[in-house]
Amino acid sequence: MTDASGFVDLLRAVATRLQDHRDELNRLDGVAGDGDLGLTVSTACRAVLELAPTLESLPEAEAIRKCGTEIARRAPSTGGTLIAFALMAAAKAPAAPDTPPLERAAAYLEAAAGSIALRGQVEPGDRTMLDALRPAAEAVRAAADAGADPGSAARAAALAADAGARATATMPAKVGRAGWLADRAAGNEDAGARLIALAFAAASRSRERS
Amino acid sequence: MTDASGFVDLLRAVATRLQDHRDELNRLDGVAGDGDLGLTVSTACRAVLELAPTLESLPEAEAIRKCGTEIARRAPSTGGTLIAFALMAAAKAPAAPDTPPLERAAAYLEAAAGSIALRGQVEPGDRTMLDALRPAAEAVRAAADAGADPGSAARAAALAADAGARATATMPAKVGRAGWLADRAAGNEDAGARLIALAFAAASRSRERS
Amino acid sequence: MQKILNDPEPFVDEMLDGILAAHAGQLRRPSARAIVRADAPVGGKVGIATGGGSGHLPVFMGYVGRGLIDGAAIGNVFASPSSDDMLEVTRAISSGAGVLYLYGNYGGDRLNFDLAAELAADDGIEVRTILGADDVASAPPERASARRGIAGIFFLYKVAGAAAASGASLAEVVAVTERAAAGTRTMGVALSPCTIPAAGVPTFELPVGQMEIGMGIHGEPGVRRGPLETADEIARELTAAILADLPYRRGDEVGVLVNGLGATPREELYILYRSVARILGNEGIRVHRVWVGEYATSLEMAGASLTLIRLDDELRSLLDAPAETPFFVQA
Amino acid sequence: MQKILNDPEPFVDEMLDGILAAHAGQLRRPSARAIVRADAPVGGKVGIATGGGSGHLPVFMGYVGRGLIDGAAIGNVFASPSSDDMLEVTRAISSGAGVLYLYGNYGGDRLNFDLAAELAADDGIEVRTILGADDVASAPPERASARRGIAGIFFLYKVAGAAAASGASLAEVVAVTERAAAGTRTMGVALSPCTIPAAGVPTFELPVGQMEIGMGIHGEPGVRRGPLETADEIARELTAAILADLPYRRGDEVGVLVNGLGATPREELYILYRSVARILGNEGIRVHRVWVGEYATSLEMAGASLTLIRLDDELRSLLDAPAETPFFVQA
Ligand SMILES: Nc1ncnc2c1ncn2[C@@H]1O[C@H](COP(=O)(O)OP(=O)(O)O)[C@@H](O)[C@H]1O
Ligand SMILES: Nc1ncnc2c1ncn2[C@@H]1O[C@H](COP(=O)(O)OP(=O)(O)O)[C@@H](O)[C@H]1O
Ligand SMILES: [Mg+2]
Ligand SMILES: [Mg+2]
Ligand SMILES: [Mg+2]
Numbered sequence A, B: 001m002t003d004a005s006g007f008v009d010l011l012r013a014v015a016t017r018l019q020d021h022r023d024e025l026n027r028l029d030g031v032a033g034d035g036d037l038g039l040t041v042s043t044a045c046r047a048v049l050e051l052a053p054t055l056e057s058l059p060e061a062e063a064i065r066k067c068g069t070e071i072a073r074r075a076p077s078t079g080g081t082l083i084a085f086a087l088m089a090a091a092k093a094p095a096a097p098d099t100p101p102l103e104r105a106a107a108y109l110e111a112a113a114g115s116i117a118l119r120g121q122v123e124p125g126d127r128t129m130l131d132a133l134r135p136a137a138e139a140v141r142a143a144a145d146a147g148a149d150p151g152s153a154a155r156a157a158a159l160a161a162d163a164g165a166r167a168t169a170t171m172p173a174k175v176g177r178a179g180w181l182a183d184r185a186a187g188n189e190d191a192g193a194r195l196i197a198l199a200f201a202a203a204s205r206s207r208e209r210s
Numbered sequence C, D: 001m002q003k004i005l006n007d008p009e010p011f012v013d014e015m016l017d018g019i020l021a022a023h024a025g026q027l028r029r030p031s032a033r034a035i036v037r038a039d040a041p042v043g044g045k046v047g048i049a050t051g052g053g054s055g056h057l058p059v060f061m062g063y064v065g066r067g068l069i070d071g072a073a074i075g076n077v078f079a080s081p082s083s084d085d086m087l088e089v090t091r092a093i094s095s096g097a098g099v100l101y102l103y104g105n106y107g108g109d110r111l112n113f114d115l116a117a118e119l120a121a122d123d124g125i126e127v128r129t130i131l132g133a134d135d136v137a138s139a140p141p142e143r144a145s146a147r148r149g150i151a152g153i154f155f156l157y158k159v160a161g162a163a164a165a166s167g168a169s170l171a172e173v174v175a176v177t178e179r180a181a182a183g184t185r186t187m188g189v190a191l192s193p194c195t196i197p198a199a200g201v202p203t204f205e206l207p208v209g210q211m212e213i214g215m216g217i218h219g220e221p222g223v224r225r226g227p228l229e230t231a232d233e234i235a236r237e238l239t240a241a242i243l244a245d246l247p248y249r250r251g252d253e254v255g256v257l258v259n260g261l262g263a264t265p266r267e268e269l270y271i272l273y274r275s276v277a278r279i280l281g282n283e284g285i286r287v288h289r290v291w292v293g294e295y296a297t298s299l300e301m302a303g304a305s306l307t308l309i310r311l312d313d314e315l316r317s318l319l320d321a322p323a324e325t326p327f328f329v330q331a
């Protein structure tokens, strides 16, 4: 069984970088929402960074699950709760004992995207986090199938998530209040989708340095 | 018995002009007070202008008294009430049937100043309306004693009131909250004193045009 | 940020410390972010739980008390509480007669309350859920179930709380509260933004002389932005949208809530009510009772909302029943 | 000016229209600017009259009701009512048991209430006067009688109202209310100015990051202006000034009022109370009961005041007595 040290390194890198985007995410969320996604993200990042030292010796799936429950406890906004559920779902993704890293990553991400679609009752094109997460999951799956190295898989995922987030700028929103405010939000990316893209960008950059 | 037509002309001229000083009086009152003397003044001026047509045929003292009761009813702030009482006191000033106009004016103003000192429990130098009103009353009395014409008496009163108001800028306040805020108010004239000076200036200007 | 606080980070926890210090006889705190009646669980009574983000006092915990609700889970400013805290509240108020979850329709709150309900069911606690979804500006009539909950939740708390206090069963409390919810509509205007303490900057910009019509309780943009109107015009716009939506009809009897969002003086709320009362009178709608004040706020946002609830005999007597919490007393 | 109104000119009259429309069962209006209990005069009871400028709701007329006061004369924003209206109130609430004038120490109000008292005496109504002068920041101790009245008047209304409701004579009501007044002290901080509707511009300027310590209820400047402090520091400064002034001593029992000036959210008032409670605990002063909310406002000014009242057995039970007005209910 894989231990969580690789996951924890990635977690630290992503959580550290995401905190720099607090105000940007607040601003994007404020266009049609309540302007607090950056606060949720910084609370969640602080929470998982505090948790990180206790995760390293755990099995990888257990570490992922614990991240989910911690975020659910400490940053339970809509976006935070959906991400928490997604992490918990990822932790349950079936993985044979020595599945290679990229295969595992693809399985986690597919489970995560599936959870968000299910729990959030959304489809691609609804202008949510899913619009960045699903393409990233697909890119990792494709890289895994093609036998690519983790670094290029991470780059591909980051590019796909970024393109997905950009595309939300022209999508009419379907969920929540935003559904009635399509015009006001027009031209602005969905905050949750941008968050996902920033997370994948951070992950990719951390791979490059390591 | 003198009818009120002369008084009403003066009243109209003064009340019309004072309304232009609303914001200035609010500002001065705001330095150590609550910033509403201009509002009181404009309410009072509107009230007496509405009343004016009903005053013309009355005896002069009765017209003065009615101005006082009207201001007491419609603009009863501290400054407004003291002015109302002062007008009512003026209306009671003893005047023999054919006292000449300047003599009458001097008697009214002395009674008014006395009322403010009594009702407001203040002395000259306490940084109030009295510091402009008392010198103006004295100037009119001096002009009457010297047999001056009404125009030059009005000019002298306006000058005296203005000098009195200016002098308040360096007086430490004694009444109300301002008493503890001498330093903050320093350099600013007392709002009520400036109001009196503006009223005498308006009176003097109206004499010159007539 | 002109706020009285020590540090934005523990803002909510320090607020709760203060509330508990002030009202220890009436409230207790089974976990850091859970507040319940001091005497919870009340034997034999249906428990009523609510919860949601902070920044809306007296919503949510301000309605915890006699004749109203039993407990509230407390989130960060404008953010859902955790399902853990909801479960704490549920356990602390459950006396075996079942628990009603009554809260506003927001994504995070729903996700977490639904999870808490599942966990409570594992404990053998029967949970039913009713969502406040009274904001007519938050979605068109054909998507009414997507509407957000705003100040109208006060009427739902009052109805559900009075019914539960009278000894009604869970099914009965649910039925009458659903009827109340079906007849409740709200719409508001915002005249200024507010600042989430941890964010430090206003949630949006609103130029002087403008107002936002239909703004959400978190500062979510409304249906449109326009020049600041007079009280009469605002009343006309709000009543027009509300009356047409149910619709309320000539001869209906209503309860009215004119709610201040935070910075708007009570004086202005009464000027607004003056206009509303005239319009309702002209429309032939009878006003049974009026509540004017701050019942559901958005920190220091300026503005107001108007809520109507259509009454029948039972709802009228439930609204009139006495209640007592540290934030709301009705004799 | 981000306000909900029609026209600054009839601001006060339209507000009164709204209040009367909302609460016709509880209040009536003997003249345009006078509000009394609907059932006034209450036979055999000492009548309590108050009054002052508008813009401070629930002060003044918000305390007109059962267990509190009987009537209020209503001035323009921040300006005294007329003696005519005070006399109207006096006549409408006089049942022959005498009338107490209980209002804040402001020049215009005093001039007019004194005149009204003279006119009432001509009518054969016995009038006694007590002034609220609780603002320790408004004059030094050696000129304590020159102090202005601010939020502490709430405690005086409560004490006088409960005493009168219990059937006490005018002399008895005066005695216990004077004792309450002698033990009541208040001080506040302002974090923003407010705007008188007819003036249209803020009453003063206060840069972001600054606060005014000891500001008056009309926005009169305080004892000093300084950097905006934390809740803990503000609590320290206010309690220090208040405790030293009476002085309150170890072992004293007090009632506490944390009052919001208008725009400050209730959340912040509780954070402030948290700090106050700790300090009072350390000083050995026992808190009997706490009121937190908007009890005396200055339109939409941001800020808060702290009031302590020293209690004895009689004052404690008068504070705890029930009361009910459209703005304040205590069960
Ligand atoms: N039903 C949903 N399904 C998937 N994602 C959603 C859903 N609702 C909201 N989101 C995502 O969550 C983001 C907002 O998160 P957050 O600010 O935490 O929400 P809130 O402040 O409303 O609790 C949105 O930008 C969107 O990407
Ligand atoms: N006791 C007093 N005696 C004489 N004049 C006074 C007294 N108190 C205040 N004034 C005058 O009244 C002016 C303020 O009037 P106004 O704004 O109407 O008072 P407020 O707003 O306090 O009711 C002061 O500038 C001062 O000249
Ligand atoms: Mg958000
Ligand atoms: Mg003034
Ligand atoms: Mg939120």
Ligand SMILES: [Mg+2]
Residues within 6 Å of the ligand: B034, B036, B077, D053, D077, D078, D079, D080, D218
């Ligand atoms: Mg004033």
